[in-house]
Every structure is written in structure tokens, then in C-alpha cells.
Amino acid sequence: MDRPVEPGHFSACEARLDKHIAGLCSVDFPVAVVLPAGGSGERTGLLTPKQFCTFLNRPLISYTIQTFERVPWIQSIVVVVAKESLDLMMDIIHRFHHRNVLVVHGGSTRHRSIFNGVRALSEGEDGTARIKPKVVIIHDAVRPFVEEDFLLKITMAAKEQGAAGAIRPLVSTVIATTLEGYLDHSLERTMYRASEMPQGFIYDVIYQAYQRCSESDFEFGTECLHLALQYCGTNAKLIEGPPTLWKVTYKRDLAAAESIVKETLSQSACVVTGGSAQATELANALQRSMSALDMEVDVISDLIGDNAKSLSKEWNFIQVSVHSSCFSEVGKTLSALEEADRALLHPVVIIWVYLNVSEDDSSANKPMGGEPAAMMELATRAKLGNILVYGIQLHHSEEATLWGRSVERVAQMSCALIRDRSPALTGQLLQA
Ligand SMILES: Nc1ccn([C@@H]2O[C@H](COP(=O)(O)OP(=O)(O)OP(=O)(O)O)[C@@H](O)[C@H]2O)c(=O)n1
Numbered sequence: 001m002d003r004p005v006e007p008g009h010f011s012a013c014e015a016r017l018d019k020h021i022a023g024l025c026s027v028d029f030p031v032a033v034v035l036p037a038g039g040s041g042e043r044t045g046l047l048t049p050k051q052f053c054t055f056l057n058r059p060l061i062s063y064t065i066q067t068f069e070r071v072p073w074i075q076s077i078v079v080v081v082a083k084e085s086l087d088l089m090m091d092i093i094h095r096f097h098h099r100n101v102l103v104v105h106g107g108s109t110r111h112r113s114i115f116n117g118v119r120a121l122s123e124g125e126d127g128t129a130r131i132k133p134k135v136v137i138i139h140d141a142v143r144p145f146v147e148e149d150f151l152l153k154i155t156m157a158a159k160e161q162g163a164a165g166a167i168r169p170l171v172s173t174v175i176a177t178t179l180e181g182y183l184d185h186s187l188e189r190t191m192y193r194a195s196e197m198p199q200g201f202i203y204d205v206i207y208q209a210y211q212r213c214s215e216s217d218f219e220f221g222t223e224c225l226h227l228a229l230q231y232c233g234t235n236a237k238l239i240e241g242p243p244t245l246w247k248v249t250y251k252r253d254l255a256a257a258e259s260i261v262k263e264t265l266s267q268s269a270c271v272v273t274g275g276s277a278q279a280t281e282l283a284n285a286l287q288r289s290m291s292a293l294d295m296e297v298d299v300i301s302d303l304i305g306d307n308a309k310s311l312s313k314e315w316n317f318i319q320v321s322v323h324s325s326c327f328s329e330v331g332k333t334l335s336a337l338e339e340a341d342r343a344l345l346h347p348v349v350i351i352w353v354y355l356n357v358s359e360d361d362s363s364a365n366k367p368m369g370g371e372p373a374a375m376m377e378l379a380t381r382a383k384l385g386n387i388l389v390y391g392i393q394l395h396h397s398e399e400a401t402l403w404g405r406s407v408e409r410v411a412q413m414s415c416a417l418i419r420d421r422s423p424a425l426t427g428q429l430l431q432a
Pocket residue numbers: 035036037038039040041042043044049051080106107108109110111113114140141142247248249
């Protein structure tokens with residue numbers, strides 16, 4: 001059953017098409033994507049199909065959809081899911097504000113699912129005709145890491161050749177076995193490549209290939225490029241892709257995918273000083289220490305005016321406070337991030353660094369302004385909005401060596417909190 005996601009679906013597509021005509025994109029013909037996501041993910045050993053397994057509070061398929069949504073010359077995305085997952089898929093589209101996505105139900109095999117998706121691009125369930133794309137990209141929904149420039153290569157090659165596919169070198173030798181389970185012979189590895197995704201096709205090529213292929217193809221086949229050659233005489237252009245094209249197949253691949261996303265979120269941080277001299281001194285010292293830890297740090301006084309642009313491009317904020325009533329400063333950053341809906345797709349980190357500048361050493365380890373309970377309350381509210389708030393307290397020292405060590409500890413703790421993004425430590429008051 002087709003589930004048009006929202007009114008204006010095709011008008012949004014036409015708007016994107018206008019962008020092509022305006023020459024703002026290098027692709028001047030309609031392109032659509034089919035994401036087969038109707039499998040059960042048996043090889044993960046998990047009850048939840050891998051495309052719906054979550055990491056960093058989002059299901060795997062949402063990362064893949066987001067990847068394609070960011071490509072301006074792709075008009076629409078068809079997601080093919082099992083009938084029992086239709087409602088879950090609609091909920092994911094709604095929760096993460098995915099647009100230009102059409103959901104159709106899959107089949108008992110990958111080829112059947114893909115054909116359902118391809119067909120939906122030219123005909124509605126009630127048989128009404130739809131504006132079919134010139135090129136259709138087919139990409140497994142469990143391959144979240146694909147770059148726009150490679151998609152462009154595949155798309156342009158498909159337009160020229162009729163079909164194109166991503167390949168990768170084999171990492172293990174392929175051998176032929178006897179019926180008794182012994183080695184028959186090994187294949188010359190340099191003669192072979194692994195067929196990956198994305199693949200691209202002139203729409204009519206893949207549509208006709210599926211119309212002509214056999215039941216055996218539908219039941220046992222795994223290669224769309226083969227169908228194009230076998231049934232349409234279209235020989236695909238093969239393009240070696242980057243190593244990021246791998247497919248989530250086993251449970252460990254989900255952990256690998258989470259690690260890659262965390263790494264992309266942890267490249268930089270923005271230190272907000274509030275303008276005080278001591279906070280700025282600490283921020284500049286942190287910038288030096290954290291850059292030595294491969295974290296690029298920007299230092300600003302506040303998040304208003306021109307500085308507000310940091311809210312829409314940064315995933316990590318370090319708020320340095322020297323006043324006892326410091327919650328209000330973190331509260332302001334929190335409200336600005338919530339207002340910008342910044343944490344919709346990825347968790348945002350706020351590290352609240354309380355620099356105790358009092359001369360009285362006895363106050364060195366007293367809790368920062370306000371009670372830790374208030375800190376925990378603020379962090380608990382923030383976590384509901386996918387914003388992770390951590391606290392670090394340090395005492396300002398005039399003694400250079402002591403001060404240097406404190407700054408280094410804050411830098412290391414901040415990098416660790418940003419890179420790990422653990423919900424478990426939110427609201428904690430750590431001592432540097
Ligand atoms: N009937 C099917 C089977 C698979 N797929 C999709 O095809 C892609 C690649 O297939 P694969 O990695 O084999 O996924 P599963 O079939 O789910 O995995 P398994 O073989 O471990 O069950 C996945 O996005 C999967 O959801 C599909 O749309 N319809």
C-alpha cells in the first residue's frame with residue numbers, strides 16, 4: 001500500500017526540479033532513489049530488523065534517508081518496508097521530519113522489494129500514472145554512509161550507459177568448493193570485485209528488466225546489474241567506490257556505524273565565555289590543549305548576533321562560567337538549541353565548566369553555584385530533548401604549573417565527554 005507522506009510531495013519535487021533548471025545543480029534530469037528496507041536482518045541475531053535498530057537515539061534507516069535528503073538533485077525517495085513495519089516507518093518519518101519520502105510495502109525477497117519500489121515511481125497503487133524519473137538510484141537502506149559526489153558519478157554513468165554500479169576490491173580470496181565440501185579451485189582475486197551499492201539505472205531499463213525476469217531471479221537473485229544485462233542487454237559501468245559503502249549485516253556493524261557517526265560529531269567544539277577575562281583566559285588555554293587532542297575549538301563570548309550561527313553548525317558547546325549563579329548561562333544555551341531544534345537528528349553536548357575564581361582555597365571543591373541537584377534537574381530536562389549536559393568544576397590557580405594541569409584535565413575530560421556522548425554521565429559534576 002503506498003503511503004504518500006504529506007501533501008505537496010510532488011510540488012516539493014517540482015521545486016527541486018526548478019533548482020536543476022536554474023542550473024544550481026549539475027544534474028538537469030529527474031532522479032529518484034529506492035531504498036530497499038523490507039528485510040528481517042536475520043544475520044544480526046536481533047529481533048528488530050537492523051534497518052530499525054537505533055544508535056544515538058535514531059534508527060539506522062533515518063541516517064540513510066537523511067543522506068539522500070541532503071542531495072539537492074534527488075527529487076524523491078521511496079522506502080520499501082515489510083507490511084508489518086509500515087506504521088513504524090511512518091512514525092520515523094514523522095519524528096525525524098523526513099521529507100519527499102514515499103513508503104511502499106516490500107516483498108518476500110530483496111528483488112521483489114526493489115521492484116515494488118521501482119514500480120511505485122511510475123504508478124500509484126490505484127494504477128494512476130506518476131512522473132517517472134530519468135534515472136533511479138537503488139541503494140540498500142542499511143548502507144548509511146554514501147557521499148553525494150559518488151552518487152553523482154553513479155547517476156551520470158547510469159544516464160550515459162543505462163546502468164552503473166559501485167564496486168570494491170575483494171578482501172578475501174573466493175574459492176569454488178566441491179559437493180563434498182572440499183576445495184575445487186580458487187578464483188584469481190584480481191579478476192573479481194565485490195558488487196556494492198549505490199547502483200543507478202535509466203528508469204525504463206530496470207523497470208523492463210524486472211518485468212522480464214524469471215521467478216527464479218526474484219526468488220534467488222541478489223544482483224540488479226545482472227538483470228539489466230540479462231534482460232535488457234544493458235552492460236553496467238562499474239565504478240570503484242570508497243570503503244564507506246559497506247553494508248550493515250552483522251550486529252557488530254551497528255556498533256561500527258555508531259562509532260563512525262560519533263566521530264563525525266566530535267570534530268569540533270565551541271567555547272562560550274560570557275565575555276569575562278578569566279573565562280576567556282581558560283577558553284584560550286582549552287583551545288590550545290584540545291587542538292593538541294585533534295579537536296578544533298572556536299572561542300566566542302556569546303551565542304547572539306553573528307555568533308548565533310554556531311547554533312546551527314556545532315554539535316558541542318563548552319560553557320565557561322565564573323559567576324556563582326551560572327545556571328542561567330547554560331539555561332540560555334539550552335533554550336537556544338531547543339528553539340533551533342538543533343538536536344533533532346543528533347545528540348548535542350553542552351559541557352558546563354564552572355571556573356571557581358574565589359581566592360579562598362577552602363571553597364575549591366565546594367559545589368558550583370546552586371546545588372548539584374539543580375544541575376541534575378537541568379540535565380534531566382535537557383536529555384529529554386536529546387541534549388547531553390555535563391558539569392566540570394575547577395579552581396583558578398595563580399600557580400602556573402597547577403593551572404596548566406587543571407586546564408589539561410578539563411581538555412581531556414571535555415574531549416572524552418564529547419567523543420563518548422554517554423547519557424549515563426549527564427548531570428554529573430566532575431572535578432578537574
Ligand atoms: N525481502 C527483502 C530482503 C531484504 N531487503 C533489503 O535489502 C537490503 C540488503 O539486504 P540484506 O543485507 O540481506 O538484508 P536482510 O535480508 O534484512 O538481512 P538477512 O539476510 O541477514 O536477513 C536491506 O536493506 C534489506 O532490508 C528488502 O528490502 N526486502
